[in-house]
Amino acid sequence: MRILVNRPTDGEGFGDGLLDAMFRLRARYFNGMRGWNLPLESGCEIDRFDGTGTLYAAALEDDGTMVGCFRLLPTDRPHLLDSCFPDLMAAASGRSLMHGPGLWEISRLAVIPTEPDSPFRTETVRITAALLDGLFAICAQDGIRRVTCVTDIQFERLLQVLGFDCHRTAGPVRIGVEDCVAGYLDTHAENHAAARRAAARWARPAVALPAAPQHPAASARSAVG
Numbered sequence: 538m539r540i541l542v543n544r545p546t547d548g549e550g551f552g553d554g555l556l557d558a559m560f561r562l563r564a565r566y567f568n569g570m571r572g573w574n575l576p577l578e579s580g581c582e583i584d585r586f587d588g589t590g591t592l593y594a595a596a597l598e599d600d601g602t603m604v605g606c607f608r609l610l611p612t613d614r615p616h617l618l619d620s621c622f623p624d625l626m627a628a629a630s631g632r633s634l635m636h637g638p639g640l641w642e643i644s645r646l647a648v649i650p651t652e653p654d655s656p657f658r659t660e661t662v663r664i665t666a667a668l669l670d671g672l673f674a675i676c677a678q679d680g681i682r683r684v685t686c687v688t689d690i691q692f693e694r695l696l697q698v699l700g701f702d703c704h705r706t707a708g709p710v711r712i713g714v715e716d717c718v719a720g721y722l723d724t725h726a727e728n729h730a731a732a733r734r735a736a737a738r739w740a741r742p743a744v745a746l747p748a749a750p751q752h753p754a755a756s757a758r759s760a761v762g
Contacts, residue, residue, distance in 0.1 A: 538604075538664070538740075540671030543593040544679075551593065557581065559595055559606045566647035572714050586610055586617060586644070592679075594671050596664055598651060605664045607646040607672065609681075616642045618687050618719060625687060625707045625719040634706055635721060639682040643672065646692075663739040666699065670736035676724040684722045689715040696722070700731040 543551040551559070560581035567573040567582060575582050587608070596605035610616040618635060619626045626635060646668065650660035676684065696703045701722060708718030722728055 538599065538667050539597045540667060540674075541595050541597060542671070542675060543595075545590045545592060551595070555595065555603070556593070558603050559593060560587075562603055562606060562649060563645055563647050566649055567645075570649070574713070582645075586615070586620075590614065592641075592675070594668065594675065596648075596668050596671070602651050604650055605646075605648040605668050607643055607668055609641045609643055609672075609675070609684075612636045612640045612642055612685060613638060617644045618642055618685060622687055622712070622717075622719070625710065625717075634704075635685045635719065639680060640685055640721075641676075641681045641683075642685045644686065646688075659739070662695070663741065665695065666732075666735040666739040669699070669701075670732045673724060673729050673732040677729065682724055684724065685719070686721070687712075687717055687719050689717050693718055693720065699735040701728055702731070 541551065541555070543556070560583050563582035564575070564577050564580055567575055568577065575584070590611065592609040594607055594609075595603050597603050612619075612635065646665075648661050648664045648668070650664060652660055654660045672684065675681070690709055693703065693705065702725075703720055703722050705718050705720040707720075709716040711717075
């Protein structure tokens with residue numbers, strides 16, 4: 538699996554085809570699988586926060602199939618939490634926890650496995666863990682010291698199970714069809730290590746390639762000396 542990143546400074550680093558695939562994956566995930574009712578444009582889920590200044594990441598399987606994505610928005614400009622969920626923002630114990638330089642908001646994290654998931658959602662967890670590992674790599678490279686979010690309580694539990702030190706600042710409150718909370722992850726060494734452990738634990742085992750057959754004469758020579 539590869540994590541590709543499209544930074545604001547790179548312009549359309551993904552290329553139109555990959556960006557279109559990401560917006561379509563978001564539409565399938567949030568409206569088709571989660572039961573949200575987000576507006577679509579020609580089958581793509583795009584909102585007012587998509588555009589200049591937005592960082593995107595996408596998870597691609599080895600065959601190039603996109604199976605997950607997320608976006609990051611700087612919190613010193615309008616973003617999802619303060620613009621769409623002001624009550625959650627106001628309830629946060631100190632606005633400075635969720636807003637300011639070096640703080641970016643993660644949103645639109647979507648995962649759609651290509652293979653049937655098990656009852657334990659192992660494929661979903663595998664892709665999510667890889668995306669989170671990619672998130673912390675981005676934070677280290679771009680100097681992001683805290684990641685904020687609005688998420689459902691199931692994802693909050695998953696973060697805890699994976700060993701992340703996450704902090705809830707508000708909620709839960711009912712938003713649409715889900716109970717949601719606001720919170721943040723600091724990008725300290727312990728959370729970086731948790732991201733690496735989760736990605737390694739849930740990665741698919743490497744497929745061992747069969748050894749090349751030896752010529753009989755070569756085998757004989759090897760056997761005698």
